[in-house]
Amino acid sequence: MLGFWLLVGIAVAGWVFGLPRRWLLGALVLAWAVIELAHLAGMGAVFGGSARGWLVAGGLAGLVMAYRAGLARLRAGAVAADPPAPPPPGLSDAELDRYARHLVLREIGGPGQMRLRDASVLVVGAGGLGAPVCLYLAAAGVGRITVADDDTISLSNLQRQVIFRSDQQGRGKAQVAAGAMQALNPSVNVTALPRRITEADADLIAQHDLVLDGTDSFAVRDMINRACIKAGVPLIAGSIAQWEGQVTMYDPTRGGPCLACLFPTAPAPGLAPPCAEAGVVGPLPGVVGSLMALEAIKHLTGAGQGLRGRMLIFDGLYGESRMIGTARRPDCPVCGSGLEGGPQAS
Numbered sequence: 001m002l003g004f005w006l007l008v009g010i011a012v013a014g015w016v017f018g019l020p021r022r023w024l025l026g027a028l029v030l031a032w033a034v035i036e037l038a039h040l041a042g043m044g045a046v047f048g049g050s051a052r053g054w055l056v057a058g059g060l061a062g063l064v065m066a067y068r069a070g071l072a073r074l075r076a077g078a079v080a081a082d083p084p085a086p087p088p089p090g091l092s093d094a095e096l097d098r099y100a101r102h103l104v105l106r107e108i109g110g111p112g113q114m115r116l117r118d119a120s121v122l123v124v125g126a127g128g129l130g131a132p133v134c135l136y137l138a139a140a141g142v143g144r145i146t147v148a149d150d151d152t153i154s155l156s157n158l159q160r161q162v163i164f165r166s167d168q169q170g171r172g173k174a175q176v177a178a179g180a181m182q183a184l185n186p187s188v189n190v191t192a193l194p195r196r197i198t199e200a201d202a203d204l205i206a207q208h209d210l211v212l213d214g215t216d217s218f219a220v221r222d223m224i225n226r227a228c229i230k231a232g233v234p235l236i237a238g239s240i241a242q243w244e245g246q247v248t249m250y251d252p253t254r255g256g257p258c259l260a261c262l263f264p265t266a267p268a269p270g271l272a273p274p275c276a277e278a279g280v281v282g283p284l285p286g287v288v289g290s291l292m293a294l295e296a297i298k299h300l301t302g303a304g305q306g307l308r309g310r311m312l313i314f315d316g317l318y319g320e321s322r323m324i325g326t327a328r329r330p331d332c333p334v335c336g337s338g339l340e341g342g343p344q345a346s
Contacts (some may be wrong), residue, residue, distance in 0.1 A: 122148065125214035131285070133214060140293070147192055164176055211236070225334065235251065237259065239288075
């Protein structure tokens, strides 16, 4: 079987000397053709076998090579049809690393992360609820964040307001929170606003895509609600007391209710005391504030279902949560569509 060993020798020599694949295949085909022609000329005894046998062997080898070539073309076509997703344009290598866990989420990905980077958010209140809101929005890469608070840090805050430290007592909450956010993520633009937000701040609110309210006074909440309605900007509001908290979105411009739709009058004295009077368990603001930040990220990226027309209520004492529906009131004295200049649902 000199012919067989000739082919084996060519294959081994090609592998040893690193011949290109096409050259090696060409040499094998040429050797096979010489053997086949020798048999047809009656001189194939030296190579062994028969013309018919070598023809069948060559045909089988050709089929195998054609099959493998077809598979290679199919794989190449599949790769060309579904190439790996390119990195989002405009994100640096450091940002790709920082936001990697967002980028692999189907609901956020590169486009969602770019929407976060282009977003502008106003956080009102840097206390118990504002602390996790500020940290998580900065960590998530929200491009522009304004944090408004006229209060200063006191020792009693530190049981729950984890953005502050003991050695920062007496300093302004807005300024310290802004510094912590900037230190956490230098790529975000943070502005400290050491004052309260009132109904007269509609123009300021209109410069933002979203407002998050973490204040603890109904009067202040009412003013923020009115200013957001005038500006047409959605408002995510959280509140806490003792062991319970709630989160919702007020957005009458887009068909949701406003604060006054659900709570048309201020609670009677003593029915809704602030945390300083009623008390609050330390981790509760972290839970509710984190939910507010989560809803903000969902809203800005378009992921999932938000809380427009719904309210999430969390009971920390018994580890329970429930969702209730909310609705806009057409006769609401603050956002009712019959009022002059009142927002229209879209």
